[in-house]
Structures are given as structure tokens and as C-alpha cells.
Amino acid sequence: MDVYVRGGDSIWYFSQLFKIPLQLINDSNRNINPQILSIGQLIQIPGYVVTNYQIRPGDSIWSIAQNRNLPLDAILLVNPGLSTNRLQIGQTISVPLRVTWRLVNGKQNYDYDTMRNDIRRLQTVYPFLQVSSIGKTVLDREIPEVLIGNGDKRVHFNGSFHANEWITTPITMTFLNDYLLSLTNQNTIRGIETSPLYTQTTLSIVPMVNPDGVNLVINGPPANEPWSSRVIEWNNGSSDFSGWKANIRGVDLNDQFPAKWDLERARNPKTPGPRDYGGESPLSEPEAIAMADLTRRRDFARVLAFHTQGEVIYWGFEDLEPPETEVLAMEFSRVSGYEPIQTIESYAGYKDWFIQDWRRPGFTIELGTGTNPLPLTQFDEIYEESLGIFLSALYL
Numbered sequence: 001m002d003v004y005v006r007g008g009d010s011i012w013y014f015s016q017l018f019k020i021p022l023q024l025i026n027d028s029n030r031n032i033n034p035q036i037l038s039i040g041q042l043i044q045i046p047g048y049v050v051t052n053y054q055i056r057p058g059d060s061i062w063s064i065a066q067n068r069n070l071p072l073d074a075i076l077l078v079n080p081g082l083s084t085n086r087l088q089i090g091q092t093i094s095v096p097l098r099v100t101w102r103l104v105n106g107k108q109n110y111d112y113d114t115m116r117n118d119i120r121r122l123q124t125v126y127p128f129l130q131v132s133s134i135g136k137t138v139l140d141r142e143i144p145e146v147l148i149g150n151g152d153k154r155v156h157f158n159g160s161f162h163a164n165e166w167i168t169t170p171i172t173m174t175f176l177n178d179y180l181l182s183l184t185n186q187n188t189i190r191g192i193e194t195s196p197l198y199t200q201t202t203l204s205i206v207p208m209v210n211p212d213g214v215n216l217v218i219n220g221p222p223a224n225e226p227w228s229s230r231v232i233e234w235n236n237g238s239s240d241f242s243g244w245k246a247n248i249r250g251v252d253l254n255d256q257f258p259a260k261w262d263l264e265r266a267r268n269p270k271t272p273g274p275r276d277y278g279g280e281s282p283l284s285e286p287e288a289i290a291m292a293d294l295t296r297r298r299d300f301a302r303v304l305a306f307h308t309q310g311e312v313i314y315w316g317f318e319d320l321e322p323p324e325t326e327v328l329a330m331e332f333s334r335v336s337g338y339e340p341i342q343t344i345e346s347y348a349g350y351k352d353w354f355i356q357d358w359r360r361p362g363f364t365i366e367l368g369t370g371t372n373p374l375p376l377t378q379f380d381e382i383y384e385e386s387l388g389i390f391l392s393a394l395y396l
């Protein structure tokens, strides 16, 4: 919601008036100096939208404010120049409305455009989010990253490395939305205060690492050649892509990282296909390169890669993980009911590479059980299981 500064207004005053933490308003207006406001300047207030209200007989500004549990000045602020003692019946005024509902609807076929639209809507209501592109896919789609928080502890979540595990995208987007709701409305989540998380951590989320693959699974092959023919050929002639994990070039992005890549290559297919082909060399695919570049740039303290399925938490790689990794894995297990597993015979994954190169905690978390793509009927259950993991990844 936008407001225009009047004489005597300050960010502190807006924070009191709208009951929104000062830090969130400051971070929603990064391009201005909060100490020097000028009259007429536009300030964004997070966690509110403006609605229209048509004046009815008997209304006054006072009664409208009171009915909405708003201070009178909150209404005056969004109606500059309104003469309050001359309201006309039928006249439309603006009324601020605190956002207490989710903007993200995770229970739908959550393709790339759905995610993009949801990120845009979240960014409008919560301008303290920082959204940028980490790179482009083979089909030229921007891969968005969302940053939230101010802290030194940098935590990273990602979803949909694997195309037919796309439910991990709406799960992480829903967590993002609930975190935002909790911050602006100052509610706890599972008894946990989130404002300290905001000041102590910076959370990086890449909700969809593999947009081309996700859209292939949800919407079918792209219209343009050569891709539309190629993917059907690589899918053994089938137009059912429910088993597809790879990117649009038939490369499994979670077999692309330089962490014993040769060993993974040796036991996997040597040609493009729905899954497990690691490419001709590590980091050959733009989506994997974008993730590697991001990880090098951000200096994450820990990373969590969300996959489906199995209800397990993989937390080790070649005994290179630091001791605190096990503590985290046990807590993730406790809050989710998932089984912690240190290692399996698997290499070249994102978390493997992170553990190997940084010697910091990295996790692959397999949400839910069943056959991929997991049905949306499991959404609520999976969200309940993963919510504790999201939170403890930030507070521990």
C-alpha cells in the first residue's frame, strides 16, 4: 500500500499507526533515507492493501475507521485532500485493509507462470522482499530467487530441481507466504516468534530450479521445435511426462555437480532422458550453473534442497559434513517425523557439492510418500510435515 508523506509524518509514526514493525517499513523503502522524508513523497507500507468503500447514509470517517479497527488518521492518510465533514452518499473513498490471508494458493497445478504471478503479488504487498533472477533456463525463462530478512546467517531453500517433484515449489511458496503473514501481523508460527528470524537470518529461496522441466510435466511439451519432438523421443515416444525429472535437454540437474560426478556418471544412463543422465560434463546446464553461481556468491551457512518422495532427510556426503549437521538433521527429523539418513550411494547432487566444497550443512529432504508427481491431495499433510523443518532451519 502506498501513502504520501505529509508535514510531520515519519516512518516511526507510520509504524505505530499501522502496527507494522519499523524494520519492515524501512526495508520496503530501500531507495529512500528514512531520516529525511519530504512532503508528498511516496512510502510503501507492507502488509496492507487499499480497498474502495462507497459512502452510505449515516457514515462518517470516524464510524468507518472504528468499524475496521483502524485509527482515523490511517484513513485520512490514504485519502489526501478528502474533506471529512462533507462526505457525500455514493462517494468512493479508500480504506486500508490489513492482509491476513494467503496470496499463494499452493493447491493447483503450479507451473512456472503461476509461480511468477505469485512472486509478483507477494512483492506488491510485501515490498521488503528482494526478488532477482539467478539466470535463465534452456528455454530462456528467468529463474527467480527471493530474499527475505536482514541477518548474517544466510539460509537457502530450493524446490523443483526435479521436474516431477514440482509440489516442492508450492510448498516452499506457501511457507514464504506464511512467514510474511507472521512478520507483518506479528503472529507466531507454531509458537515461534518470527521477527528475530528476520533480523538474524537472510533466507534465500529458489522455489523452482527447473522451470522448463516443471512446465513439461504439467503442461506437456513446448510448442516449438526441436524441443517438442526431442522430448518425446527422449521419453521413449511417450507423451506422458509424469516420470520426467530432467531439464528440457534431458539432463538430470541433481546429477550435474562436481562432487564425484564421474562415479555418478558411471552408474547412470549415457544419453538424454527423463532421469539420471548427468550430462557430458559437470555444470553443463544453465540451471545447474545458475545454482552454482548463486551458491558461490551468497556464502550460505546451510542449504536445504526439497525433493519428493520418501519422508527422509539425507544429510551427509563422504563424511565431509561438519558435526553440527547431525544436530540439525535430528531436529528436522523430530519436527517432521522423517527419517534421517547420513549417506547413500549417490553423488553429484547439489547438497553433495555444497558439503564437499564448503564443509557446511547441506540437506536433501524427500517430502511425502507415493509416486511422483505426488497428488495435491497430499499438499496439507506435506506442508504440516515440512513446516517444522523450514522453521528450525532458520532458528537453530
Ligand SMILES: [Zn+2]
Pocket (backbone or CB within 6 Å): 161, 162, 165, 254, 307, 308
Ligand atoms: Zn528429486
